[in-house]
Amino acid sequence: MHLQDLKLTQFKNYASQRLELAAGLNCFVGPNGAGKTNLLEGIHFLCMGKSFSTNPDAYGIRHGDDGTRIEGHFHHPESGETDKIVVKVQKRKRKVIERNGAAYERMAEHVGRYPVVVIAPDDSNLVLEGSETRRRLLDNSLSQSDPTYLSELIKYNKLLANRNSLLKELEGRPDVTGLIAIYNEQMAEPAAYIHACRAAFVRPFTQLLTEAYAVISGQQEEVNVTYKSQLTDISWADLTADRAEKDRLLQRTTGGIHKDDLVFTQEGHPLRRVASQGQLKSFVLSLKLAQYRLLEKVTQRLPILLLDDIFDKLDRDRVSQLLNYVLSASFGQVFLSDTDPDRVTALIDAAEGNRWKRFLVKAGRVTEANATP
Template identity: 45%
Template sequence: MHLSRLKIINFKNYESQAFDLSARLNCFTGLNGMGKTNVLDAVHFLCLCKNHTGLNDKHLVRHGESFFRLEGNFQLTAGNPTTIVAKYPLGQRKEIERDGVPFTRLTDYIGLFPVVMIAPDDVSLVQDGSEDRRRFLDATLSQVSPVYLQNLLIYNALLKQRNALLKKMSEEKTFDATLLESLDRQMPAPAKVLYEQRRHFTAEFQPLFQAFYSDIAAGRESVDARYESDLEKADLDVLFQKNLEKDRLLQRTTTGPHRDDLALFMDGQPVKKFASQGQLKSFLLALRLAQYEVLRREKGFAPLLLLDDIFDKLDAQRVRQLVGLLISRDFGQIFITDTQRARIEAIVASFTGDYSVFEIENGQAIS
């Protein structure tokens, strides 16, 4: 699978721009703030119906305009093209069309065009709370398993209702045991699906993550990723009974898969406390590349790989290791942004396949 042509209209700082893309390597260079990352974000939106950083769709519309439109021509296999259009008019619902036919449910679309994006804000995976790491798990598994995505939506809807009920009962100084028990009976089934699929994913992901880090860092440190969940101790219905008084006191659900974490370590210590900037960048790259490899194995074809400013803060040896890794392995179609034109030229000089290089200035490709 690859994206052969991308057209962007009124998206972020782009008024109208089309890109004819290489099936293997596409490089975007230019100064900061010119729109390089926005190209990758447009590809990400076409694949997953959302911005990489979670921005509300209304903030993606170009200033002064009333809508944005993205169009991508994908080649699924040789001679099997398909056109995807994403449209968002301000104040209305976004629409995704495939060959002119709109999807009635976005959940039916997620996973058809898998993608992995590596960006500077990935540092939140390590430095922030467990919510970002759960989002990492969910983003991967939602592209792999429609069953997972459906159960995630069900669980989150029930969780929202349960938390609202706990808060209401506290404010009104009442206790509706019947309604609470009704919610509690519905939540263990989807929770079990989330737990089992996350556990299975981590078992597959962990050795890949360790191998990629070893390749990037030349074996200088050891790393680990461990899945932690309340459901390792007991089923959710048992945990609900055990934590009922605590939940009522705090007015929220204090146990369940929404509290899961992917604990991250370097040389046996929590990575956020001990890693240098270069080690942290290598760590995050290995996380994303392992995510990519899991998606490729599960989907049976290579996802798109979007690499935003990945060489910043890496020493020369780690840059060489990473470039060698990208060139030596079959990563399918790759998109790279970098402010240094010379570094981009060095990458393509060592790349034997087809490639394209675009110079970006103020939301336009000038070369």
Template identity: 40%
Template sequence: MILKTLSLVNYKNFESEDFEFDHKINCFVGLNGVGKTNVLDAIYHLSFGKSYFNPVTTQNINHEADFFVVDGAFEKNERSEKIIVSFKRGQKKVIKRNGKMYDKFSDHIGFIPLVIISPADRDLIIEGSDTRRKFIDSVISQSDKTYLNNLINYNKVLSQRNALLKYFAANNTFNAQTIEVYNEQLHNYGKEIFKTREAFLQTFIPIFKSRYQAISNNNEHITLAYKSQLHDSDLKSLLEQNVQKDKALQYTSVGVHKDDLSFEIESHPIKKFGSQGQQKSFLIALKLAQFDFIKAQSGVTPLLLLDDIFDKLDEQRVSQIIALVDNENFGQLFISDTHAERTENVVKQIHQSYKIFKL
């Protein structure tokens, strides 16, 4: 997968900008605030149809403009592909592939495989379980359409069940048969989601551990574990057992929407006991494992975006990461950094062609 050109119109701080990329390494350098991360986010937008950093679409439009357009020309499996994401205030966002509009955004997910590593990833450690579930879902969904559809359907039914619980509370009523219909559907979708997540993590965790050891020189013992209520019981039983609690709370308190990942270093939560460098190494290993998994599943080498990668890492860890990407397993890289000289010194070590964009 190669991104050949990128055109931005009214996207974030860019009024109009065109880029022509090297097929291996592309670096965006400049002071904070010049838009280095925004270029990476535009590339992410082409893959996922949304921003990685700001989910509010209107806030991705440049200042007082009415619309934005992100236009990318790709080469995938020796075929030219053109992806355009556009949005106009008051209208729906549009994604087009080779001039044809998608019926559903979900049809586009996975077509442009991409992994981003960014300081914002720290949310995976410090935020709640929702952030970590989204990570699992994002990795699996890029190569498994059935999983993505099950997830969409599960969330739809969950929303309907929650609305029903609120209706019961507001009207001081309850109908066991109606709630049973939703329980059955949640059980069916939830069972499949749980099975897929479990199988995914059995494959993913060894890859992740191997990546972490390569970055840290085998110096630290880390664990990644899948936490789910469905390990101990089926979802239908859980929903039936918790129906009184759900009535009182007015939302569904059990299910795969409560799943989580636990991150530990030396048998302690990395959130509390990991240094900044260890946490960053953990996150980079997580994302490189995501890269490996997606590549193995899809047969396509994902784009790799490294945003401010050198921040909070000592030189040895940076060198380990650079050594990892200095082989044919990786395809096209996009790097942002505030220090032009540091970036150039690092990419020279990789022995690949590169291009530096000073913003």
């Protein structure tokens, strides 16, 4: 599977732009602020129906316009079929995603059809920030490989929001309506399913992480991932009963799978405390490459890989190790952005036989510079 073309209309800093893409490596080169990341965001919209940032969809609309349209064609070599995907976002209107001219009734139906993995400069937050960033990694991976997981996650989050709203309305008073008990019962099944999926995810993910880390870092430190969840040692019914008084006083749900976390260690110690800058960068890259390989294994498709300005955060040796790994290890379509017009070409000169294109990006305009046949 690969994306054949990309057409942006009133998206970010692009009035109108269409690109014919290589099935292998695509390089977007230009100064900061030119719109390189916006191209990657457009591709991610086509794959996932949303940006890879946490910004609302409306942030994708070009300043001064009322809506944006993103279009692309995904080709499946195995079947010879091509899917036309269109994403439409308008201010104060519901987002529309179309596949071959038909709009999805539910956005969740689109997730997982075109798997994608992003490696971005702020990925170090996966180690350094709070548990929410690591749950997003879990949810992003599992939602793309298991439609039921995404459905149960949406259900759980909606019930959680309703439960929290009720707790705030009660303002610390006891619930005499019985609604809290009803929410507890309704949340039990999705919580159990999500917990089981996350627990099963960690072992194969850790194995792939270890393999990628050895390649990227060239080092032999032992790294590990542990799944931390309140539901590992206690049932949902017991957890909600134990937390009932605390929830009432704090006016929010203090226990559940929305508190899950991934614990990263190096040689048995917390990674964030003992890892050097180089080890941290290698680990974060390995996390995303492990996600890629696990998605490939589960979906039986090569995901699209987006590399956003990785050169600015990594030393040259580490970048070379990453690109050599990506270009020689049966990866699918790859998109990367950089500020140096010569650096990308120099790094991929050794990757003979790979089909690639280089695009120059300047002030919201893109031109194709050169390509391999």
